[in-house]
Amino acid sequence: xxxxxLNKVALAMxxxxxxxxxxxxSTGTIKKRFDAISVESTEQSxxxxxxxxxxxxxxxxxxxxxVILYDETIWQNAKDGTPLVKLIExxxxxxxxxxxxxxxxxxxxxxxxxxxxxxxxxxxxxKYYERGARFAKWRAVIDIGRGTAGGGTVGRDIPTMTAxxxxxxxxxRYAALCQAAQIVPIVEPEVLMDGDHDIERCxxxxxxxxxxxFQELRIQRVALEGMILKPNMAIAGKKSAKQASVEExxxxxxxxxxxxxxxxxxxxAFLSGGQSDExxxxxxxxxxxxxxxxxRLTFSYGRALQAAPQKAWSGKAENVAxxxxxxxxxxxxxxxxxxxxxxxxxxxxxx
Ligand code: 13P
Numbered sequence: 001x002x003x004x005x006l007n008k009v010a011l012a013m014x015x016x017x018x019x020x021x022x023x024x025x026s027t028g029t030i031k032k033r034f035d036a037i038s039v040e041s042t043e044q045s046x047x048x049x050x051x052x053x054x055x056x057x058x059x060x061x062x063x064x065x066x067v068i069l070y071d072e073t074i075w076q077n078a079k080d081g082t083p084l085v086k087l088i089e090x091x092x093x094x095x096x097x098x099x100x101x102x103x104x105x106x107x108x109x110x111x112x113x114x115x116x117x118x119x120x121x122x123x124x125x126x127k128y129y130e131r132g133a134r135f136a137k138w139r140a141v142i143d144i145g146r147g148t149a150g151g152g153t154v155g156r157d158i159p160t161m162t163a164x165x166x167x168x169x170x171x172x173r174y175a176a177l178c179q180a181a182q183i184v185p186i187v188e189p190e191v192l193m194d195g196d197h198d199i200e201r202c203x204x205x206x207x208x209x210x211x212x213x214f215q216e217l218r219i220q221r222v223a224l225e226g227m228i229l230k231p232n233m234a235i236a237g238k239k240s241a242k243q244a245s246v247e248e249x250x251x252x253x254x255x256x257x258x259x260x261x262x263x264x265x266x267x268x269a270f271l272s273g274g275q276s277d278e279x280x281x282x283x284x285x286x287x288x289x290x291x292x293x294x295x296r297l298t299f300s301y302g303r304a305l306q307a308a309p310q311k312a313w314s315g316k317a318e319n320v321a322x323x324x325x326x327x328x329x330x331x332x333x334x335x336x337x338x339x340x341x342x343x344x345x346x347x348x349x350x351x
Contacts, residue, residue: 006226014267018065019299024098039315056324060091063331096135112163125181135184140167172216188230195237210260224264250286263294272304280304288340
C-alpha cells in the first residue's frame with residue numbers, strides 16, 4: 001500500500017468546491033427511478049442516461065470530483081465507443097466503483113440487514129483498478145425502529161448491537177482490502193431516515209454506529225488518511241412529526257462527527273438519504289458555515305443530485321440538454337454549499 005498516493009486521491013475527492021456524484025444505483029434501484037419517469041430500464045437506456053450526466057461539461061469539470069459507478073457502467077462504452085470511465089477521466093473527475101453486493105437478512109435479527117460482497121473482493125478490486133477505478137464504496141444499512149427480535153410484537157428496538165457490529169466489521173474488512181489494492185475506500189454506514197424517530201434518536205444510533213465503525217477500522221489497521229467517510233446527517237425520520245430546523249441538523253451533525261470521527265480522516269462526504277434536493281444542499285451549506293473543522297465536508301449525493309436531471313430528461317434524446325442543465329444547476333448549488341456560500345434565492349432564480 002502506498003499511503004501517500006491514497007491520501008492524495010482522498011484529498012482530491014473532497015477538494016474545495018467539489019463533491020461526488022453517486023451514480024451507482026444497482027439495476028433494481030435504477031429501474032425504480034426510471035419507473036417514476038416512465039422510462040424503460042434497459043442496458044442502453046441506463047447507458048444513455050449516465051452518458052448524459054458524464055458529458056455535462058461544466059458540472060463534471062467544476063463541481064464533481066469523482067463518480068461512483070455500478071459494475072455494469074464501469075464496463076460500458078458511450079454511444080461513440082469511448083469507455084464511460086474515459087469520459088469521466090477526460091472531464092477531470094476520478095472514477096469510483098460500488099463494490100458491495102447489496103444486503104441480506106441478518107440471521108437472529110428480524111428486520112435487520114447485513115451487507116455482503118467480501119468473497120473474491122480482492123480479485124474484483126484488481127480488475128476495477130485496471131479499468132481506472134481509484135476509489136470504491138461499500139454501504140451498510142442500519143434501520144431505526146421497533147424490531148420484532150425474538151418474534152412477536154414485544155420485540156426489542158432496532159438496531160441491535162449485533163447488526164451494528166457485523167456491518168462495522170464488514171466495512172472494515174472491505175476498507176482494508178481496498179487499501180491493499182491501492183483503492184481509496186468510501187466507508188458508508190448509513191442510518192436510514194425512513195422511520196418516525198426524532199433527531200435525538202438518530203444522533204444516538206449514529207453515534208453507536210460511527211464509534212463501532214472506527215473501532216473496527218482501527219482493529220483491522222485501516223489507514224484513516226487513505227479513506228473517506230460517507231455518513232448520514234443527524235436528522236429526524238421522514239415520518240416524524242418533530243422535524244428539526246436546518247440549523248439544528250447542522251449543529252447536531254457537526255457535534256456528532258466531532259465526537260466520533262478522528263481528524264486523520266481527510267474528508268466526509270454525506271449521502272442525501274431521501275432528503276429533498278434543496279434540503280440536502282441547505283444542510284451541507286449550514287454545516288460549512290460553522291467552519292473550523294478538521295476534515296473537509298462535501299456531498300456524495302445520489303438522489304439529491306439526480307432527481308432533477310432525471311425528470312428533465314425523461315428518457316427523450318431531445319431533452320438531453322435540459323437534463324444536463326438541471327444537473328449542472330444542482331451540482332453548482334452543492335458546490336457552493338461545500339464553501340458555505342449557497343443562498344436559497346439562487347434556487348428561485350434558476351426555477
Ligand atoms: P443518496 O444520496 O440518494 O442517499 O445516495 C447516496 C448513496 O450512494 C447511497 O449509497
